[in-house]
Each structure stands twice: as structure tokens, then as C-alpha cells.
Amino acid sequence: MQSTLFLVRHGQSLWNLENRFTGWKDIDLTPTGIAEAEKAGIELKGQHIDIAFTSTLVRAQHTLDIILKACDDQQIPVIKNAALNERSYGNLEGLNKAETARKYGDEQVHIWRRSFDVAPPGGESLKDTYNRVIPYFVHTILPYMKEGKNVLIVAHGNSLRSLVMFLDQLTPGQIIDKEIATGVPLTYYLTDKQMDGLQYEPIK
Known part of the structure; x- marks a missing residue:
């Protein structure tokens, strides 16, 4: 048996456009972001999707609503x-x-943005994000796929980078330069054997 997993990063948000750090701030899509979500929906039209997962943030939920429509x-x-x-x-x-x-220097900001395990002040590193996203995927989302259901996840650049790192078995060094484009679906076809091999081990 094989299940399909579709991953989509939300469309462009207002703070993407303004080059701001967004994180958990609840910022909605720009007109460009809406168009990106519509394009993703057109690309996925005709694919069988049984269940969808998204974050608690409006830019991801809005993108999902547009895709499903x-x-x-x-x-x-x-x-x-x-x-x-x-x-x-x-x-x-x-x-x-x-x-x-x-304010902080190019090098420090680059470390905060692109290192794997250094968190910005009061925030999360990519490692922290990985250790939040992957247990949820393995324990909550993957069981649906093991039942043969096709799953759509609409989320964010770093939560999806974490998931891609896990699915593609990338190292921290390999994931650093991996970019997830807004509104462009990624598709994974997973067999029973592949799904059985997906085990979460915390990165320390």
C-alpha cells in the first residue's frame, strides 16, 4: 500500500513582503500570497486528499482554505x-x-537565521522546531497515512524544512541551505515499508 503526502508552504504574507521576522505573529496573506495559494490549489486539483493539517496561524489556514476551494x-x-x-x-x-x-551585525543575524541549533533571543532554533514538528507528524499524522489516507499539510518555511529534513534523512548541515518556496506543493509517495521506518529520535 502507498500513501501520498502533500506539503505546501503558505503564500506570501505581509511581513514576508516587508522583510520582517514573522514567527508566531498572526499575519495574513498579501494579494500575491492569495494568488500563490490559488495556483497551488490548481496544481493539486484532481489529487485525492483525505485529510488536511495546518498550523494555528492565519496565513497557513487561509492558504489551506484557498487550496481546498x-x-x-x-x-x-x-x-x-x-x-x-x-x-x-x-x-x-x-x-x-x-x-x-x-543593529546586531550581519554575522550574528545570519547565525540566528541559518544555524541549526542557535536560537534567537527568546525564540527557537531549527533544532527546537524539528523536535516540536516531528513527534507530532509521527504520532498524529503518520497513522492516517498508514491507514492508506492521502494527507495535505499546509504550514511554514521552517516547520516544513524540519519535516523535509526528517523525510529525506538530511543532516543539519544539509538542511541549512534548503529553501521551501511559498505556494509550491511538494509531494512524497510513501510505501508501508518506508512509513514503518519513520521513527522519531530527538536531536540533542
Whole structure:
């Protein structure tokens, strides 16, 4: 038996456009983001989706709503959970990235943004995000796939990078430069054997 997993990063948000650290701040889509979500829905139209998961943040939920409308799949179950939220940027949330670099220095901001295990002040590292997202995927989402259901996850750049790292068995060094484009579906076809091999081990 094989199940399909669709991953979509939300469309462009207002703070994406303004080059701000967004994290857990609840910022909605721009017109461009809405168009990106519509395009993702058109791309997924015709695919069979049994259940969808998203975060508790409006930009992901809005993207999912647009996708399901485009797919004519508005009646499928939707589960929202903070485990799929974007990485928290803590004290940096709301700050312009260029202004933050001028304040703290380019090198420090690059470390906060791109290192695997260094968290910004009051926020999460990518490692922290991984250790939040993957247990939820393994214990809550994967069982649906093992029943043969096809799953759609609409989430965020770093929560999805964590999931891609897990599914593709990437190292911390390999995931650092991995980008997840807004509104572009990623598709994984997983067999029973592959799913049985997906075991969560905390990264320490």
C-alpha cells in the first residue's frame, strides 16, 4: 500500500513582503500570497486528499482554505495544531531583517537565521522546531497515512524544512541551505515499508 503526502508552504504574507521576522505573529496573506495559494490549489486539483493539517496561524489556514476551494475538497477534515507553527523568532518578531542586521551585525543575524541549533533571543532554533514538528507528524499524522489516507499539510518555511529534513534523512548541515518556496506543493509517495521506518529520535 502507498500513501501520498502533500506539503505546501503558505503564500506570501505581509511581513514576508516587508522583510520582517514573522514567527508566531498572526499575519495574513498579501494579494500575491492569495494568488500563490490559488495556483497551488490548481496544481493539486484532481489529487485525492483525505485529510488536511495546518498550523494555528492565519496565513497557513487561509492558504489551506484557498487550496481546498480550488480543489473542490472543502468537506474534508481539517486539523489545526500549534505543533505545525512557524519557528518562533522570539524578540526578533516584527523587526525588519535589514534593520536587525545593522543593529546586531550581519554575522550574528545570519547565525540566528541559518544555524541549526542557535536560537534567537527568546525564540527557537531549527533544532527546537524539528523536535516540536516531528513527534507530532509521527504520532498524529503518520497513522492516517498508514491507514492508506492521502494527507495535505499546509504550514511554514521552517516547520516544513524540519519535516523535509526528517523525510529525506538530511543532516543539519544539509538542511541549512534548503529553501521551501511559498505556494509550491511538494509531494512524497510513501510505501508501508518506508512509513514503518519513520521513527522519531530527538536531536540533542
